[in-house]
Structure formats: structure tokens, C-alpha cells
Amino acid sequence: MFGSTLPSGVVIETQPGLDPGARYDGRAAGYDWLIGLGLYNRLAWSTSPRDYAAFAQQAVDSRTGPLLDVAAGTAAATAQAYRSSTRPTIVSDRSRDMLARAAQRLADGDRVRPGIRFVQADAFDLPFAPGSFDTVVCLGFLHLVEDPAGLLAHLRAQLRPGGRLFCSSLVAATPRGTRYLNLLHRAGEVAPPRTADELASITGQTWRRRGSMAYLELGI
Numbered sequence: 001m002f003g004s005t006l007p008s009g010v011v012i013e014t015q016p017g018l019d020p021g022a023r024y025d026g027r028a029a030g031y032d033w034l035i036g037l038g039l040y041n042r043l044a045w046s047t048s049p050r051d052y053a054a055f056a057q058q059a060v061d062s063r064t065g066p067l068l069d070v071a072a073g074t075a076a077a078t079a080q081a082y083r084s085s086t087r088p089t090i091v092s093d094r095s096r097d098m099l100a101r102a103a104q105r106l107a108d109g110d111r112v113r114p115g116i117r118f119v120q121a122d123a124f125d126l127p128f129a130p131g132s133f134d135t136v137v138c139l140g141f142l143h144l145v146e147d148p149a150g151l152l153a154h155l156r157a158q159l160r161p162g163g164r165l166f167c168s169s170l171v172a173a174t175p176r177g178t179r180y181l182n183l184l185h186r187a188g189e190v191a192p193p194r195t196a197d198e199l200a201s202i203t204g205q206t207w208r209r210r211g212s213m214a215y216l217e218l219g220i
């Protein structure tokens with residue numbers, strides 16, 4: 001489905017000091033294949049990609065102004081919602097390879113709709129003015145992070161008054177999912193696994209959970 005070239009007119013904006021070579025560079029194709037598999041999500045996490053896409057659609061439908069996606073990956077869950085929206089949208093990630101694949105997925109034919117930008121950026125050092133966005137989306141990233149409350153504070157700072165944050169995280173919930181998360185943690189891929197209750201207590205927010213995925217929707 002995807003080659004290595006960017007759709008025509010797409011530029012991946014980057015920041016001084018942010019070189020290629022992020023952890024997910026070189027893995028974009030494998031990640032992308034796995035994350036879209038219904039069987040993988042069901043067996044490993046007792047979830048469905050449809051849940052992720054529905055949450056993304058909820059985020060897109062929540063407001064009409066600028067939307068920021070942080071650690072957007074290959075836009076596997078969000079592409080359909082972003083393509084059919086007219087909202088100004090920034091798709092950001094630390095990995096250039098993941099962004100290239102996101103751009104390919106978001107393309108309709110050889111073009112990405114006007115209003116979508118791709119920005120290589122670190123989630124903890126975002127290059128946007130605080131208070132710039134009506135919606136911030138951050139899916140499937142918090143379980144990689146040692147300081148989830150700190151990340152949420154960063155993300156909230158990007159919101160305008162009345163804006164909403166949509167965030168999801170894998171949590172230790174089912175026996176199989178917890179074993180897998182522990183394995184990923186030992187491999188250095190994710191932070192120490194947390195339950196949804198632990199995440200709630202660390203972040204001071206109420207998370208809803210489906211299978212091993214926890215979801216947070218938050219207004220400011």
C-alpha cells in the first residue's frame with residue numbers, strides 16, 4: 001500500500017536539533033501493519049481498532065477549530081476522521097518515518113487535503129504557542145511515558161479555554177494484556193505497566209477502560 005515517497009506537496013516540518021533516528025524510525029511499516037490488525041488487538045489487548053477510530057472521530061467532532069495530534073504515529077486510528085474533517089490539523093510525532101507513513105495514509109490519491117500539517121516534534125517540547133488548539137489528541141502514547149501527569153500538563157497547556165483533550169493509554173487490565181505489557185516493559189519499550197486505577201490516581205482524572213485501553217476526555 002505504501003511506498004517511501006511523500007504525497008505531493010507534503011513537507012514534514014522539523015525543529016532545530018531534532019534529527020532523524022527517533023526510536024520508531026525504521027519500524028513504521030511493522031508497527032503500522034500490527035496496529036491495524038483486528039486479531040492482534042483482540043488477542044493482545046482485548047480491544048478493537050474500531051474503538052480507537054471511534055474515539056478519534058469523537059475528538060474531531062468535539063470542536064471546529066485547530067486540532068493537534070501528539071505522538072500521532074502512522075495515523076492508523078485517526079486518518080479517516082482527519083481526512084473527512086475540514087479542521088486545521090497538525091499531525092506531530094518524534095519519528096519522521098512514522099509521520100511519512102501518516103502522510104501517505106492521510107492522502108486521497110496523491111494529495112493530502114489543505115489544512116493538514118506534519119510536524120516532527122517532541123511531545124515534551126512542543127514548538128507551538130500555548131493555548132493554540134481547540135482539541136489535543138494523544139492516543140496510545142501515555143504508557144510509554146514515565147511521567148503521565150507531566151505529559152498531561154504539557155498537553156493541556158496547548159488548549160485554548162473551552163478546548164478538549166482526548167488521550168488513550170494501554171493499562172494492565174487483562175491477564176494476557178498485563179503479561180504482554182510486562183514483556184514490553186522488560187524490553188525497554190514501555191514505562192512500568194499501570195492499571196486504570198493507578199493512572200487515575202497519578203493523573204487525578206477519571207479514565208474509562210475497554211479491554212486494556214483506557215480513555216480520557218478532558219475539558220479546560
Ligand SMILES: C[S@@+](CC[C@H](N)C(=O)[O-])C[C@H]1O[C@@H](n2cnc3c(N)ncnc32)[C@H](O)[C@@H]1O
Nearest residue numbers: 024071072073093094095098121122123139140
Ligand atoms: C505506540 S505509538 C502510538 C502512535 C499512534 N498515536 C497510534 O495510536 O497508533 C507511539 C508513538 O509515539 C512516538 N513517540 C515516542 N516518543 C515520542 C516523543 N518523545 N515525542 C513525540 N512522539 C514520540 C513514536 O514515534 C510513535 O509514533
